[in-house]
Amino acid sequence: MSDTVFDMEKLESRMNEYFPLIANHEKRTQEWFKGAGLGLFIHWDHTSEQGIEISWPMVGGVFSLPGGKVVTVDEYYSTEKSFNPTKWDPKEIARLAKEAGMAYVVFTSKHHNGWASWPSKFGNRTIASSPYGAKGGDILRSYVDAVRAEGLKVGVYYSLSDWGHPDYLPWKDEYRPYIFGDSSPIGTPEQWARYREYLKAQLGEILTEYGPIDLLWFDGGWERSEEVWNTKDIGDHIRSLSPNTLINDRLFTQGDYRTPEQWIPAQPIAEPWECCMTMNYSWAYVPSDEAFKTPFEILRTLIEVVSRGGNLLLNIGPRGDGSLVPEERDLLVAIAKWMKVNKESVVGAEPGLEPWQFYGPSTKRDHLLYLHLFAKPEESVVARAIPLARIKSIKILGTDKELPFTRRTAINDVTSKDPLGEVIIDTRGADLSSIIPVIVIDLSGNPNDVELRNW
Numbered sequence: 001m002s003d004t005v006f007d008m009e010k011l012e013s014r015m016n017e018y019f020p021l022i023a024n025h026e027k028r029t030q031e032w033f034k035g036a037g038l039g040l041f042i043h044w045d046h047t048s049e050q051g052i053e054i055s056w057p058m059v060g061g062v063f064s065l066p067g068g069k070v071v072t073v074d075e076y077y078s079t080e081k082s083f084n085p086t087k088w089d090p091k092e093i094a095r096l097a098k099e100a101g102m103a104y105v106v107f108t109s110k111h112h113n114g115w116a117s118w119p120s121k122f123g124n125r126t127i128a129s130s131p132y133g134a135k136g137g138d139i140l141r142s143y144v145d146a147v148r149a150e151g152l153k154v155g156v157y158y159s160l161s162d163w164g165h166p167d168y169l170p171w172k173d174e175y176r177p178y179i180f181g182d183s184s185p186i187g188t189p190e191q192w193a194r195y196r197e198y199l200k201a202q203l204g205e206i207l208t209e210y211g212p213i214d215l216l217w218f219d220g221g222w223e224r225s226e227e228v229w230n231t232k233d234i235g236d237h238i239r240s241l242s243p244n245t246l247i248n249d250r251l252f253t254q255g256d257y258r259t260p261e262q263w264i265p266a267q268p269i270a271e272p273w274e275c276c277m278t279m280n281y282s283w284a285y286v287p288s289d290e291a292f293k294t295p296f297e298i299l300r301t302l303i304e305v306v307s308r309g310g311n312l313l314l315n316i317g318p319r320g321d322g323s324l325v326p327e328e329r330d331l332l333v334a335i336a337k338w339m340k341v342n343k344e345s346v347v348g349a350e351p352g353l354e355p356w357q358f359y360g361p362s363t364k365r366d367h368l369l370y371l372h373l374f375a376k377p378e379e380s381v382v383a384r385a386i387p388l389a390r391i392k393s394i395k396i397l398g399t400d401k402e403l404p405f406t407r408r409t410a411i412n413d414v415t416s417k418d419p420l421g422e423v424i425i426d427t428r429g430a431d432l433s434s435i436i437p438v439i440v441i442d443l444s445g446n447p448n449d450v451e452l453r454n455w
Contacts, residue, residue, distance in 0.1 A: 010142070010181035014222045016259070018251040021271055025256040029272040030451040032153060032214070033246055033257065036103035037306055037336075037347035039155070041276055041315035042093070042143075043108050043283040045077060045115055046130065049320030054284035058163065059183070060176040067282045072173050078163070079320075080115060083130035088322025090146035094185050096324075096332045101339035101347055106155030106217045106313060107143045109206060110206070112162035115426030115437050116140075118210070122201040125164050126305065130382065147212035153214040158205055159258040160199065160229065160251075167195040184223055207241045211233035215346045217259075226252040248274075266302065268308040268351060276313040279328055284317040295334035299436050302335075303372045306346045307361035314373045338435055341398035345438045347371035357384045365441050367444040370397065373437045377427045381439065384422040389452060391423060392445035396430050397438040403430055407452060418447045 012018065021306035022028075030151070043054050053061075053068035058076035097105055110116045118140035120130040127133035140156070147154050161184065169187050173180045186192065207213055216238060220228060236253030238245060249255030257272035264275055279298070282289045293301075300312065305312045316328045339347075345363055352362030352369055363370045366391075371383060388407040395402055409421030425439060 001033070006022065008181065009360070010221060014225055014257065016221070016252065017250045019226065019249070019255070020292060021257070022253060022289055023253050025272065028256050028353045032103065033311070035348045036311050036351065037349070038302055039102065039104040039274070039311060039313045040097040040404040041106050041108060041313045042318070043315055044098070044318045045108065045111060045113070045117065046079040048285040048318060049079040049083060049285045049397060051285055051320070053282055053286055055106065055163070058113060059171055062178065062326055064389060065282060067219060067286045069286070073171060076113065080125065080129055083131045085320065085322030088142070088318070091144045091149070093154060093324070094146040094150040096329070098152060098331050099336040100336070101343045102152065103154055103347065104153035104159050104215065105147045106215065106451040107140070108157040110158050110164055110202070111139050111163050112159045112220050113160035113166070113205050116202065118203055120202055121348075122198050122205065123165065140206070140210060153216055154212070156216035157219065158206070160218055161219035162195070162391045165195060165198065167191040167198065168287070177413060180222065186224070192228070200234065203234070203238060204241060205240065207245065211242055213242055213245050216245045217248050221250050221252060237425070256406050262390070264304050265308065269310065272311070274311040274313050276315065277301060278315045279331055282317060283315055285319050285325065288318075292331065295331060295338070296435055298335065299338055300374060301345055303361050303436065307351050307363050307372070309351050325328050339433065345372065345397060345440070353383065358382070368439040369443060371439040371441070373432065373439065376432050379428050380427065381425050381427060382422055385420045386423050386441070387418055387443060388421045388423060389418050389443045389450040390443045391445035392442040394439060394441050396432070397440045399431055401425065401431070403439070407453065414452050
């Protein structure tokens with residue numbers, strides 16, 4: 001293996017953003033993914049019993065997960081034999097997700113370590129070897145059933161890489177440090193052919209025995225090139241079994257949408273996209289990581305993502321016994337409280353005004369325009385290049401009280417039938433008690449009913 005710390009030249013040829021999305025992705029994502037707004041990510045496996053990050057501790061950690069504890073490979077796998085999550089309640093999680101306005105959920109069926117959360121017939125490192133599995137427990141089955149019962153879309157995370165499979169090859173302590181672009185070692189062509197068949201067999205199992213699966217969320221592809229993975233063959237295999245299943249861009253050219261991780265793109269992405277983000281700094285349960293985001297920060301993130309045309313996939317990491325971390329539950333409840341009033345401004349909505357038109361993010365649906373107030377105004381807010389004669393009413397979303405406003409346009413446009421101009425909204429009597437208040441402007445008015453003036 002190379003002595004370099006980070007070989008970007010080797011890595012670049014495997015990064016997802018260098019590859020186009022699949023043809024017809026716009027149509028494929030139109031049915032439910034675009035405009036979904038918010039989804040729930042769940043990172044969880046047997047090592048949550050140890051309170052360590054998922055997968056990465058066995059390879060020596062990773063720079064992007066500061067709270068991840070480093071353990072040996074044997075220590076990492078030790079909880080396979082003791083895993084017994086008696087407090088795992090996917091029905092409760094699905095209920096909380098729905099109440100929080102989430103449209104879909106994605107669960108880690110198999111992470112980079114290669115442990116399957118269902119009793120797969122392919123491979124011997126599965127839930128079946130645990131006390132929970134010995135009693136008939138099937139985490140993936142309980143998850144898909146619970147999410148489906150709430151009417152949410154079912155997503156399954158599946159890592160292409162597998163650090164425990166004999167044909168991948170298994171990771172060893174002496175391979176450390178993990179080097180992006182060089183790791184992991186690869187075996188013979190015969191081993192690789194067998195591994196690909198195993199991978200396709202497990203995907204087939206998920207799609208046919210647990211389907212319908214609405215979304216497959218791939219990861220781990222950076223360890224091999226697109227040609228070595230033969231991703232078109234994998235994509236064709238998936239669509240032959242489940243043609244409507246969406247695929248993220250981490251299967252290279254087979255993706256339907258982009259997946260920026262832990263950050264919001266500064267400019268809107270022209271393609272369908274989703275930002276995945278943790279509630280603290282960890283994906284799985286790490287009890288020492290207490291740096292949870294506030295409800296304001298998570299809602300701000302959601303609003304900014306939707307105002308740029310994307311979805312937010314917000315992560316939780318249950319504890320080893322399956323119970324929810326109290327802070328994560330509280331955040332879901334706080335999101336639900338805000339969504340009960342303001343859901344229409346972020347679910348099924350699309351980007352609203354340009355940044356120069358309003359000092360904050362905005363969204364729209366049909367004739368309604370939503371202005372999200374991250375900062376409480378002193379006395380008024382202004383939105384520019386608005387069709388002034390079409391303003392029917394302006395309110396704080398969730399209230400019936402109309403806010404006073406003044407229309408202002410260029411002097412020469414006063415006599416125009418339907419001019420653009422600025423609207424100055426008086427917020428001094430408004431109820432701004434919400435954690436993030438939303439002003440809704442109804443633009444369904446008839447221009448013939450408005451006499452414009454400039455004062």
